[in-house]
Amino acid sequence: MSSTKQNQLSVILVSPNVSEQMGGEAIKALQIYLELQRQGIQVHQVTHDRVKRELDEKYPDMSVSYLKDTKLERFLNRMGPLGVFLNPIFLWKATRLAEKKLKEYPGAIIHFNSPVSPVLPYFRARGARVVIGPINGNIHYPPAFRTRESSSYRMRRWLHPILQFLHRHTITGKQHADALLVAGGERTYESLRMCGCRDEQLVDSIDSGVMDRLYANSRITHAGKNFRFFQNGRLVRHKGTDLVIKALTKTKNPIEFDIIGRGPALEGLKALTAELNLQNRVHFIEWIPDHSKVAETLRQYRAFVFPSLAEANGIVVQEAMVQGLPVIALNWGGPSLLVTPETGILIEPISEEHVVTELAKAMDLLAENGELAEEMSIAGRKRAIDDGYLWSGVIRNWTSVYDRISEIPEREPSLTQATTSV
Structure with missing residues (x-):
């Protein structure tokens, strides 16, 4: 994109929360705001008033409009469901x-x-060019693990097609957007098609970027x-951390899991x-006080193990790959869109017994084979850069979308659209 084009382009971002x-x-x-600004694009943010104090203190030059809660919103916030x-x-x-x-x-x-769910209703912005996303959702537990689902997960799975059918015929903001950035692959495509x-x-888009400073660190070698x-x-139930702990009972080697x-x-x-009886092999590190030391802490490990059962995206997977860590994950959800046989090991979620057994085999394999781990480390870092996992790459891809739709003539809403369409 030329500097002239960048200077002409303006973006109004909408997100309920903008905060560290x-x-x-x-x-x-x-x-997103900061990287767009770094790339020379004029940005204005619309967000909620609750983040005003933080943004005023840390980013006083940020261009922001704030929305305050109405009495109705304060009431709903107190009413749980x-x-x-x-x-x-x-x-x-x-x-x-x-x-x-x-x-x-x-x-x-x-x-x-933001928010990113494909079932949320978005309203038409009249007379505007609109981008929504990255949209990422329609993720449920693998069939073999449905008994683990909470009642809220089951309810969401049941309501999903009903809500999308209703949105198809009522709140049509997504249908009238110029571009929908999709980070969830075919499952999210399917959901969006349901609503028209x-x-x-x-x-196609990456759901989230990785801080460029992580790439500035030298690659973790093996x-x-x-x-x-x-x-x-x-630590939440769907992350499948318990499956890794159980897998330690099946490893040939004295694998340790932090x-x-x-x-x-x-x-x-x-x-x-x-x-x-795995207290000597499983270690709980609840907090690393100095966040700047996290990357250095991770250099001691052979691989990142992440058998999540309902992971819509996978930013932690992207971060591991950028740093040079092989990834062991399930062939399900967001991680399955990121990890390849060259960068890690994907396990089919056929059953709990199968997953636990294969996790043990995968950890044994990588623990013993430093050469394989090094090959995956190199390939993972290369894939992260080539596929635009860094924030700079994510935003460059989005600006190409902005460029394309900015050539679309501005649409003046008809009287019918302005009065009846949402």
Whole structure:
């Protein structure tokens, strides 16, 4: 893209949370803003008022419009299950505000980059060019593991086609968007088609980027034997961490497994470790105080083990590959779109017994074979760069989409569209 084109291009981003403190989607939204700005694009952010203090303190020059909660939103927030209506209400208000901002940023593209679920209702932004995504969802447990699903997962799986049918005929913002960035592969394509989206709207995308500074670190290298493996991230049931612990009872080698993170599954995992008498081989590292030292900490490991049963994306997989760590995962969901036979080992989720056995075999293989681990390390890092896993690459791909749709003539809404269409 030429510098002239960059100077002409403006983007209005919409995300409910933009923050370093509020978890994955909020951090991702912040990185999108910052990287677009770094690449010379004029950016304005629409977000919720709850992040104002943090952004004012850390990013005082950021161009932002804030939305405050209404009385209805405050009521819904106190009512537990009714909180599901908060995202649609935010999106409605944010769409209207973004439309108004077009007067300040004529010709700007409105990009709804969060929330990411394909079943969320998006509303039409009248007279605007619109990008939505990356959209990533329609992920459920493998059939052999459905008994592990919580009641909320089962309910979502059951409601999914019903909601998409309703959206097809009511709230049509996704159908009228100029581009839908799709990060979930065919399962997300299928979901979007259910609600009336067309194939020509759908653009393959990476769900999230990896900080460029991780690539600036030297690659983790492998030689000889190494019996140390790890998993990091929030400890929740669908991550399948218990499967790795069980696999340690089947390994030929004295494999050690470090679990870095906290979450609701932590106490259950500790209990399982004690039950299997694996306290000397499973280590719980709940927190690394200095975040800048995480990358250095990971140099001691042979591979990243991540048998998640319902992982829509896989940012932790991307981070492992960028750093030069082979990945052991299930051939299911987001990781299956990232890991290849050259960069790691994918296990078919046929049954719990099969997964546990194959996890043990995979860890034994990589623990003993430093040459294979090194080959996967090199290939994984190369794939991460070639496929644009870094934030700089992700945003460059998105700007090519912006360029394409910016050539579409601006659409003036008809009276019918303005009064009846959502």
